[in-house]
Amino acid sequence: MKKYLKIIFLVLIIGSLVFLITEIITKINYKKEIAEKINTIPIFCYQDINGKNFTNDNLSKSTPVIFIYFNTECEYCNEEAQMISENINKFKNFQIVFISIEEIELIKKFVLFHKLNNYDNLYFLRDSKVSFASTFDVNTLPCIVLYNKNRKLIEKIKGQTKPELLFKKLKIE
Numbered sequence: 001m002k003k004y005l006k007i008i009f010l011v012l013i014i015g016s017l018v019f020l021i022t023e024i025i026t027k028i029n030y031k032k033e034i035a036e037k038i039n040t041i042p043i044f045c046y047q048d049i050n051g052k053n054f055t056n057d058n059l060s061k062s063t064p065v066i067f068i069y070f071n072t073e074c075e076y077c078n079e080e081a082q083m084i085s086e087n088i089n090k091f092k093n094f095q096i097v098f099i100s101i102e103e104i105e106l107i108k109k110f111v112l113f114h115k116l117n118n119y120d121n122l123y124f125l126r127d128s129k130v131s132f133a134s135t136f137d138v139n140t141l142p143c144i145v146l147y148n149k150n151r152k153l154i155e156k157i158k159g160q161t162k163p164e165l166l167f168k169k170l171k172i173e
Contacts, residue, residue: 034137041065041151042135046099046125049108054125063121064154064170065095067145069138072102072110076160077142081114087163088119094170097123099132146170 041056048054059065070077081098084091098116100107107124111117116124132138136145137156144161146154146169154169 038136038145038156039153041147044132044135046127046132047104049104049111049124049126051104054123058123059095059097059151061151062149063093063095064149065097065147065151066091066166066170067136067147068096068098069132069136069141069143069145070098070100070110071141072100072106074141078110078114080142080144080160081110081116083163085114085116088116090163090167092121095121095123097125099125099127101127101130101132 041059043056045053045055068077068080070080072078084096098107100110104126107126111124116122136143138145138158140158142160144157144166146157146166148154148170157165157169
């Protein structure tokens with residue numbers, strides 16, 4: 001009887017190890033797949049605050065892009081928007097795309113509060129399908145995803161980031 005228990009115990013341990021290793025390998029492969037997918041700007045379609053579709057085609061082909069995933073009630077997101085507002089002239093050579101899952105009216109209030117309306121290089125989008133986080137592999141607020149003028153990923157930055165660091169990452173001073 002003890003021999004059977006030892007064998008069953010050993011089989012359970014080996015089975016558990018095989019299961020854990022399989023899960024780890026699956027997760028690693030998924031992360032590699034996502035990393036390859038976001039190496040260039042993924043195809044997307046969101047709604048701008050005027051109700052029109054906004055896709056990759058709306059982005060300039062020769063300007064770096066800064067995606068900012070935000071929430072209007074997030075303190076750090078508000079501070080990020082304030083820093084951008086205070087340094088708006090330094091951002092004139094970039095496209096900045098703010099994306100939120102919130103209702104358009106809340107996003108509009110956010111834009112007006114931070115005085116970020118009336119700039120041709122700023123876009124405010126609503127992710128009604130809640131797909132930005134999985135498409136761009138982000139999971140924090142705010143999260144900034146930087147792409148160079150060739151649409152190649154420079155870096156994903158979790159959390160609030162000072163403009164100077166963004167300029168450094170994008171090689172602009």
